[in-house]
Amino acid sequence: MIRDITLGQYYPADSILHKLDPRVKLVATITFLVALFLINSWIGYLVATVFLVSVIRLSKVPFRFIVRGLKTIFIILLITLVFNLFLTPGDRVLVQIWKLKITDRGLHTAIFMAIRLIYLIIGSSLMTLTTTPNDLTDGLETLLGPLKKLHVPVHEVSMMMSIALRFIPILLEETDKIMKAQIARGADFEHGNLIQRAKNLVPLLVPLFISAFRRANDLAMAMEARCYRGGEGRTKMKPLIYTGKDYCAYGILLLFLAAIIAVRVLL
Amino acid sequence: MEERKEMITADKLAYNYIKYDEEGREKEKIRAVDGVSFEVEKGDFVAILGHNGSGKSTLAKHINALLTPSEGTLWVNGMDTSDEKNLWDVRQSAGMVFQNPDNQIIGTIVEEDVGFGPENMGVPTKEIWERVEESLKAVNMLKYRHHSPNKLSGGQKQRVAIAGVVAMHPKCIVLDEPTAMLDPNGRKEVIRAVRALNQVEEITVILITHYMEEVIYANKVLVMDDGKVVMQGTPREIFSQVETLKSYRLDVPQATLLAWELKQAGLDLPDGILTREELVEALCRLY
Numbered sequence: 278m279i280r281d282i283t284l285g286q287y288y289p290a291d292s293i294l295h296k297l298d299p300r301v302k303l304v305a306t307i308t309f310l311v312a313l314f315l316i317n318s319w320i321g322y323l324v325a326t327v328f329l330v331s332v333i334r335l336s337k338v339p340f341r342f343i344v345r346g347l348k349t350i351f352i353i354l355l356i357t358l359v360f361n362l363f364l365t366p367g368d369r370v371l372v373q374i375w376k377l378k379i380t381d382r383g384l385h386t387a388i389f390m391a392i393r394l395i396y397l398i399i400g401s402s403l404m405t406l407t408t409t410p411n412d413l414t415d416g417l418e419t420l421l422g423p424l425k426k427l428h429v430p431v432h433e434v435s436m437m438m439s440i441a442l443r444f445i446p447i448l449l450e451e452t453d454k455i456m457k458a459q460i461a462r463g464a465d466f467e468h469g470n471l472i473q474r475a476k477n478l479v480p481l482l483v484p485l486f487i488s489a490f491r492r493a494n495d496l497a498m499a500m501e502a503r504c505y506r507g508g509e510g511r512t513k514m515k516p517l518i519y520t521g522k523d524y525c526a527y528g529i530l531l532l533f534l535a536a537i538i539a540v541r542v543l544l
Numbered sequence: 545m546e547e548r549k550e551m552i553t554a555d556k557l558a559y560n561y562i563k564y565d566e567e568g569r570e571k572e573k574i575r576a577v578d579g580v581s582f583e584v585e586k587g588d589f590v591a592i593l594g595h596n597g598s599g600k601s602t603l604a605k606h607i608n609a610l611l612t613p614s615e616g617t618l619w620v621n622g623m624d625t626s627d628e629k630n631l632w633d634v635r636q637s638a639g640m641v642f643q644n645p646d647n648q649i650i651g652t653i654v655e656e657d658v659g660f661g662p663e664n665m666g667v668p669t670k671e672i673w674e675r676v677e678e679s680l681k682a683v684n685m686l687k688y689r690h691h692s693p694n695k696l697s698g699g700q701k702q703r704v705a706i707a708g709v710v711a712m713h714p715k716c717i718v719l720d721e722p723t724a725m726l727d728p729n730g731r732k733e734v735i736r737a738v739r740a741l742n743q744v745e746e747i748t749v750i751l752i753t754h755y756m757e758e759v760i761y762a763n764k765v766l767v768m769d770d771g772k773v774v775m776q777g778t779p780r781e782i783f784s785q786v787e788t789l790k791s792y793r794l795d796v797p798q799a800t801l802l803a804w805e806l807k808q809a810g811l812d813l814p815d816g817i818l819t820r821e822e823l824v825e826a827l828c829r830l831y
């Protein structure tokens with residue numbers, strides 16, 4: 278059933294990481310990404326690796342789910358690797374194939390860059406694997422709360438995101454239904470060249486859009502009928518509250534960042 | 545404050561939908577509700593009947609202040625709905641349940657959806673949880689509180705929607721064809737939940753429906769045609785006028801229709817038989 282699809286890539290499990298406040302996880306991910314770009318030595322990478330491996334162990338997410346995210350960036354990874362390897366000028370030439378040279382600096386940069394990209398993807402997948410999309414939007418809304426003073430519509434955007442999360446499965450199911458109805462009437466979505474196929478999509482998109490607008494209209498009315506009037510004066514059923522483990526996590530995060538900076542400055 | 549007996553009072557209420565052409569001039573005026581007056585008392589169960597396009601939904605949206613009258617006045621729990629400052633109080637006093645369950649559930653988890661109304665009203669967190677629990681219990685959906693609404697049946701979804709309204713502690717609930725998209729089982733579940741709210745919680749209910757079987761639970765029926773209220777009375781009074789109802793293109797409950805036809809054929813049956821049991825009893829008395 279299409280309705281059963283999970284959006285994002287949340288992997289349900291009972292781990293400390295799953296129970297952490299989404300704000301902690303968001304801040305941790307950003308800190309980790311920043312740390313990756315501060316690193317410039319092998320020792321720095323060692324610190325990052327130890328940190329990442331311990332977090333992966335704590336998350337109880339099977340390793341194959343974690344590396345799945347890497348598939349999508351495989352091509353980018355390859356291109357970066359090749360460009361860095363062959364096009365970085367250096368002092369010592371290690372290998373020379375025709376006009377392409379691999380220098381010591383090139384090898385160095387290529388490997389660093391690859392590790393950086395891989396860690397970056399693993400780090401952010403870990404967050405999405407252990408946090409439901411709803412918690413993520415909630416976390417983002419609270420974290421970005423101060424921007425409301427600058428008239429950034431933080432609440433509105435987060436409300437839009439959670440409504441989208443609810444309606445994407447419904448609209449997907451509807452697409453499926455309309456598609457089957459059109460196929461039963463002789464529509465063809467599979468054959469022909471690109472332009473023909475795009476043209477064939479029109480009878481699918483028109484009813485889908487009409488229905489989506491009707492739903493949006495109904496939903497707006499239902500929300501208004503239930504006293505929705507924007508974020509002001511609104512209370513929360515599930516407010517985000519930091520507990521001991523969240524402070525603990527912030528502490529560990531701070532230590533990690535300090536270690537990375539120390540390695541960079543001292544070595 | 546004096547205790548008021550009436551929940552809703554409509555006085556010559558009228559509403560025009562106005563269509564504009566490209567230049568913003570008034571092109572067409574549809575008078576969807578046309579000078580309607582009626583009264584609903586606290587604790588009433590009112591059913592509204594009427595052919596498609598007779599203005600039932602338009603009238604219902606007035607009770608929740610989604611629309612305000614073009615002419616006339618509507619008081620809900622003593623508040624004039626045209627008065628801007630009453631808007632949120634009116635919406636809190638008179639909850640509304642719509643036809644399509646998918647398009648009125650906002651939360652991705654049942655309990656979060658039920659909490660949506662109280663959140664909007666600024667109810668403290670602890671009380672929201674209490675309200676969510678008691679409303680889900682009232683519609684017998686407590687064990688589904690952690691489910692995703694997408695995986696519920698139509699009747700269950702509609703009961704979640706009703707719980708979402710109940711959690712706002714309304715005095716009155718307006719249901720606009722809540723059973724139209726449900727199978728017979730789902731319809732029964734929803735009507736059972738609505739009747740329980742009316743009888744146990746003493747919430748005033750206004751039910752718009754096309755199913756005559758649901759009307760017999762009401763203590764008052766309004767029949768609308770072409771924007772006007774053309775008949776008012778108890779279900780028995782209304783359904784004893786089979787021919788008038790037919791002229792408004794409305795059905796009557798099966799038992800009522802059978803009794804009426806038998807009577808046309810010469811049997812000596814009383815008017816306004818509503819249920820099968822009553823019909824059986826009346827027939828037995830004949831022989």
Ligand SMILES: Nc1ncnc2c1ncn2[C@@H]1O[C@H](COP(=O)(O)OP(=O)(O)OP(=O)(O)O)[C@@H](O)[C@H]1O
Nearest residue numbers: 561562574576594595596597598599600601602603
């Ligand atoms: N948004 C709108 N804009 C213009 N005209 C409308 C609008 N909504 C309803 N109408 C018109 O107002 C009249 C009454 O409509 P309403 O929806 O109140 O009827 P109803 O009794 O609820 O019908 P149904 O049984 O089909 O739900 C109809 O003639 C309809 O075409």
Ligand SMILES: [Mg+2]
Nearest residue numbers: 600601602720
């Ligand atoms: Mg209607």
